[in-house]
Amino acid sequence: MTPVADKTVLITGANSGIGFEAAAQLAEAGWGNVILACRTEEKAEAARKLLVDRTGRDPFKVLAIDTSEVDSAVAASDKLLEDDIHIDFLLLNAGATGATPVFNSDGVEITWASNLVGHHVLAMRLLGDGLLTPSARIVIAGSEGARGTVPGMKVHDVEAVANDHHDGDRVAAIEALAKVRGPYSFNSNNEYVSSKMVVAWWAAALSRKLPAGMTVNAVSPGSVPGTNFARNASWVVRLLMVPMMKIVGPLMGMAGSIESAAARYVVAADFGDDETGHFYASENRKKLVGPMAIQTWPEYFTDLTSQEAGFQAVVNLTKVPFPVSVNDKTA
Numbered sequence: 001m002t003p004v005a006d007k008t009v010l011i012t013g014a015n016s017g018i019g020f021e022a023a024a025q026l027a028e029a030g031w032g033n034v035i036l037a038c039r040t041e042e043k044a045e046a047a048r049k050l051l052v053d054r055t056g057r058d059p060f061k062v063l064a065i066d067t068s069e070v071d072s073a074v075a076a077s078d079k080l081l082e083d084d085i086h087i088d089f090l091l092l093n094a095g096a097t098g099a100t101p102v103f104n105s106d107g108v109e110i111t112w113a114s115n116l117v118g119h120h121v122l123a124m125r126l127l128g129d130g131l132l133t134p135s136a137r138i139v140i141a142g143s144e145g146a147r148g149t150v151p152g153m154k155v156h157d158v159e160a161v162a163n164d165h166h167d168g169d170r171v172a173a174i175e176a177l178a179k180v181r182g183p184y185s186f187n188s189n190n191e192y193v194s195s196k197m198v199v200a201w202w203a204a205a206l207s208r209k210l211p212a213g214m215t216v217n218a219v220s221p222g223s224v225p226g227t228n229f230a231r232n233a234s235w236v237v238r239l240l241m242v243p244m245m246k247i248v249g250p251l252m253g254m255a256g257s258i259e260s261a262a263a264r265y266v267v268a269a270d271f272g273d274d275e276t277g278h279f280y281a282s283e284n285r286k287k288l289v290g291p292m293a294i295q296t297w298p299e300y301f302t303d304l305t306s307q308e309a310g311f312q313a314v315v316n317l318t319k320v321p322f323p324v325s326v327n328d329k330t331a
Helices: 017-028 041-055 070-082 110-128 158-165 170-178 188-207 235-252 258-268 304-318
Strands: 008-012 033-038 060-064 087-092 132-141 215-219 279-282 292-294
Touching: 008 017, 008 110, 017 033, 017 041, 017 087, 017 258, 033 041, 041 060, 060 070, 070 110, 087 110, 110 132, 110 170, 110 188, 110 304, 132 188, 132 258, 158 170, 158 304, 170 188, 170 304, 188 215, 188 279, 188 304, 215 258
Parallel strands: 008 033, 008 087, 033 060, 087 132, 132 215, 215 279
Antiparallel strands: 279 292
16 A cells, blocks of 8 residues: 555645645645645645645645636646646545526536536546546545435436426436526525535446546535635525524534544545445434435435436536546446
8 A cells, every 4th residue: 555655635625624624634644745726826825835834744736726617627637747746536625606606618507617517627637647546536525415405405306307308318407407507596505415416426427437446436524614615605605504503503413623524535535445436424314414424315326327417417518528548447
């Protein structure tokens, strides 16, 4: 097993919140190279200075990536290729949402785009360029809300949308939802948890395509109201829900610390070869924090048709397929 001192982790959204904390914990654990992938190099460099002060060491490198944009993810992957940087742990943590619909340059709503578009492109490019090590671990941020049990957050019924409006085509249904097309009204909370459901599907489908030895999982960090995630959310979320959750959430098992959230990611870096293609969230369905476990409920998480549809929809939205140069286990 490669010592962590010789390993490299790349973390998107590493300048604040859970991504920043994960970078700190991994550096404190002795990881040799920690790449802070942020929207701008300035944000990443500011985070690097804070992390050096906290950890007392400087294994950090900076990388600019806007995970809502295909071109930005391509540029970031090109930079990694130019520098011949090989990734052992790819932590796809970044994400954003807004009170009103905002779209990327390809017409994908920003919640869906930031969670899926850039992360997919980065992962596919790293795979195709041979920049993921043979035992690489890919972790993409999931959400407790994807289970459809969080009040005020409703997961879209993709199968019903497909049957009602797209002749049963779930790929088309997901694309339409991601672009807020058709008879759908925008709700930032609903888009967030629905995009995270597709994140889980994406990871499951990708796990069947990766070479043996690599793994990919969606991991919910749990509910953490102390992050910057809601900075662009509706006033109800920012001024009412978040402050309330900070106070009563920990008492009810509905909110946790940034430290415990990041620790879930750190644990996932050491998952075994057979621990792949899963969605991990809180073991207790009635809680949003605590020990995590593989989620098989609701049943849509393990629906193979939906998993493949989720992956293909992201391919269509980005125009970036799984690289043919990589051994596809399904072939």
